[in-house]
Amino acid sequence: xxxxxxxxxxxxxxxxxxxxxxxxxxxxxxxxxxxxxxxxxxxxxxxxxxxxxxxxxxxxxxxxxxxxxxxxxxxxxxxxxxxxxxxxxxxxxxxxxxxxxxxxxxxxxxxxxxxxxxxxxxxxxxxxxxxxxxxxxxxxxxxxxxxxxxxxxxxxxxxxxxxxxxxxxxxxxxxxxxxxxxxxxxxxxxxxxxxxxxxxxxxxxxxxxxxxxxxxxxxxxxxxxxxxxxxxxxxxxxxxxxxxxxxxxxxxxxxxxxxxxxxxxxxxxxxxxxxxxxxxxxxxxxxxxxxxxxxxx
Amino acid sequence: xxxxxxxxxxxxxxxxxxxxxxxxxxxxxxxxxxxxxxxxxxxxxxxxxxxxxxxxxxxxxxxxxxxxxxxxxxxxxxxxxxxxxxxxxxxxxxxxxxxxxxxxxxxxxxxxxxxxxxxxxxxxxxxxxxxxxxxxxxxxxxxxxxxxxxxxxxxxxxxxxxxxxxxxxxxxxxxxxxxxxxxxxxxxxxxxxxxxxxxxxxxxxxxxxxxxxxxxxxxxxxxxxxxxxxxxxxxxxxxxxxxxxxxxxxxxxxxxxxxxxxxxxxxxxxxxxxxxxxxxxxxxxxxxxxxxxxxxxxxxxxxxxxxxxxxxxxxxxxxxxxxxxxxxxxxxxxxxxxxxxxxxxxxxxxxxxxxxxxxxxxxxxxxxxxxxxxxxxxxxxxxxxxxxxxxxxxxxxxxxxxxxxxxxxxxx
Numbered sequence: 001x002x003x004x005x006x007x008x009x010x011x012x013x014x015x016x017x018x019x020x021x022x023x024x025x026x027x028x029x030x031x032x033x034x035x036x037x038x039x040x041x042x043x044x045x046x047x048x049x050x051x052x053x054x055x056x057x058x059x060x061x062x063x064x065x066x067x068x069x070x071x072x073x074x075x076x077x078x079x080x081x082x083x084x085x086x087x088x089x090x091x092x093x094x095x096x097x098x099x100x101x102x103x104x105x106x107x108x109x110x111x112x113x114x115x116x117x118x119x120x121x122x123x124x125x126x127x128x129x130x131x132x133x134x135x136x137x138x139x140x141x142x143x144x145x146x147x148x149x150x151x152x153x154x155x156x157x158x159x160x161x162x163x164x165x166x167x168x169x170x171x172x173x174x175x176x177x178x179x180x181x182x183x184x185x186x187x188x189x190x191x192x193x194x195x196x197x198x199x200x201x202x203x204x205x206x207x208x209x210x211x212x213x214x215x216x217x218x219x220x221x222x223x224x225x226x227x228x229x230x231x232x233x234x235x236x237x238x239x240x241x242x243x244x245x246x247x248x249x250x251x252x253x254x255x256x257x258x259x260x261x262x263x264x265x266x267x268x269x270x271x272x273x274x275x276x277x278x279x280x281x282x283x284x285x286x287x288x289x290x291x292x293x294x295x296x297x
Numbered sequence: 298x299x300x301x302x303x304x305x306x307x308x309x310x311x312x313x314x315x316x317x318x319x320x321x322x323x324x325x326x327x328x329x330x331x332x333x334x335x336x337x338x339x340x341x342x343x344x345x346x347x348x349x350x351x352x353x354x355x356x357x358x359x360x361x362x363x364x365x366x367x368x369x370x371x372x373x374x375x376x377x378x379x380x381x382x383x384x385x386x387x388x389x390x391x392x393x394x395x396x397x398x399x400x401x402x403x404x405x406x407x408x409x410x411x412x413x414x415x416x417x418x419x420x421x422x423x424x425x426x427x428x429x430x431x432x433x434x435x436x437x438x439x440x441x442x443x444x445x446x447x448x449x450x451x452x453x454x455x456x457x458x459x460x461x462x463x464x465x466x467x468x469x470x471x472x473x474x475x476x477x478x479x480x481x482x483x484x485x486x487x488x489x490x491x492x493x494x495x496x497x498x499x500x501x502x503x504x505x506x507x508x509x510x511x512x513x514x515x516x517x518x519x520x521x522x523x524x525x526x527x528x529x530x531x532x533x534x535x536x537x538x539x540x541x542x543x544x545x546x547x548x549x550x551x552x553x554x555x556x557x558x559x560x561x562x563x564x565x566x567x568x569x570x571x572x573x574x575x576x577x578x579x580x581x582x583x584x585x586x587x588x589x590x591x592x593x594x595x596x597x598x599x600x601x602x603x604x605x606x607x608x609x610x611x612x613x614x615x616x617x618x619x620x621x622x623x624x625x626x627x628x629x630x631x632x633x634x635x636x637x638x639x640x641x642x643x644x645x646x647x648x649x650x651x652x653x654x655x656x657x658x659x660x661x662x663x664x665x666x667x668x669x670x671x672x673x674x675x676x677x678x679x680x681x682x683x684x685x686x687x688x689x690x691x692x693x694x695x696x697x698x699x700x701x702x703x704x705x706x707x708x709x
Contacts, residue, residue: 125541
């Protein structure tokens, strides 16, 4: 235990800001997960692996001399089609099945993606340098890498665009209708098959954006996907499906929680603390549910 | 009766098939000495696994083309059976069993990483199979009393203690304040033990002692603490991802520290890919091509590096060099033992005392090489921004003078 974070107010501020910037990025990944979970009732274990694949797209652009920031445009386009392909090959066969089957199927996709990425890109840890410099605040006591600010900004832009798209566009309305009641939507002439494919594609595209941002801000590695899956799962569990402000708030909350866990318990417990929080929240939810049930009786 | 005959002939066919397949892989077939190796060709260690394999192959080709191994007046050539351990310790142990009990291999080369070597060592020990390994540096490998394990590299606890001693020396012999962050794996934790020993020896104080997770990609919290507490030395060890994460975030957060000491800088290609961000980082290495050790097969480090680059298209990391050295050690031991008896070869290995292009090799009773010091290099950049690793310690091989303290980011 180390309470240094509370002894210096500047460290507390630094931890909060780092956490919020990180949390916005997590929220973007979680939003994609919430979307396809809500619409298709599928928990995508391969979410983190799609993120990493998006990161590799930005990394390869960087290797070929293109600024990795362009990755936030190129990666979602490519990943959209990857998403559609995964849907056509695997997901459409499990979409109406039990939740457990879809978890198994996406778990399989996750393992396949890890091995394929390892095979194609090698096991080295890589990163893409953005050269964005640093913002210093409060007499250089609080340091914010501009790459993190850029990531948070782009995440917000994409989230806002998506919300508008879901509200205004025809496909967006179809997606929302399918999420509410797939059968009714089908009767009213919505091609749910197409909606499912598009939803999975949009989710993969969001993962692509997040991956490109992660390769600029942190590092990527073929086996680094799982922590991102767990984080987005956790955010969605807390926020609930179809609740975008909730996803954003719980994303930022998780970011700040992780930062504080890092300072207080040590970096080695960072991911562990997320798992612990997940267990606590699931237990709490169950507890709340059982009380509700008694009340209904 | 007829059925019995059929069963009998089936069983004997199986026996014949099995015995011939074993014979075709036995330890020494015709003029070939067959060694076995489980190597990480896929999985998270696959890049270093390939470096290891390239090192082995390069030495096999070189030794075979320069006359092979002379035992009992006859000349033999090396050959290696490889299996892919998928970077998985359990798989590595299974493959070691398979190499020994099915393929009949009687001499083994090590895998990549301390963790996998730890998984294989009990198996080779059980069967009394001598293993020369080149990529497992964890101290715990050498304290278990293994009799058949020999490592050509210096143990992990010696990686960075030179850095602490140098820092104390530059501080006028006065103790220094150390901040350290280590991944929680066998290797990095051994490097940490080395630092603790060095701190105790020099009376230095450890003011930050962080552990890094396996999924590390953010160490901002540690670096914020470093910024606030201003230690004299920052030590980071967490394989390639530790080195990369540290370099990126130190540069982004403009963390000023007089000395930054790390491991795995060359595997992370710091000087080539991260240029000025990695400038002044001090890195521990088992080997550097500019060292002046010599042998008859590869001549010296520079020649080895040039030949390696010609064959594989990249500058050899120390993982390849030490792997090549393992074959030189085997050749020398076979010739001195003048036999393929495992016990005799083991005793010959234990008595090894030789120089290779990679360094002097002499094994302690625990199996670690005690005759080869670690080297420290510093990433140095010229005005044009191109960076290079230059050896700064030990002084005997230093090609440049250590730059200390590291200039502040505001002055660069």
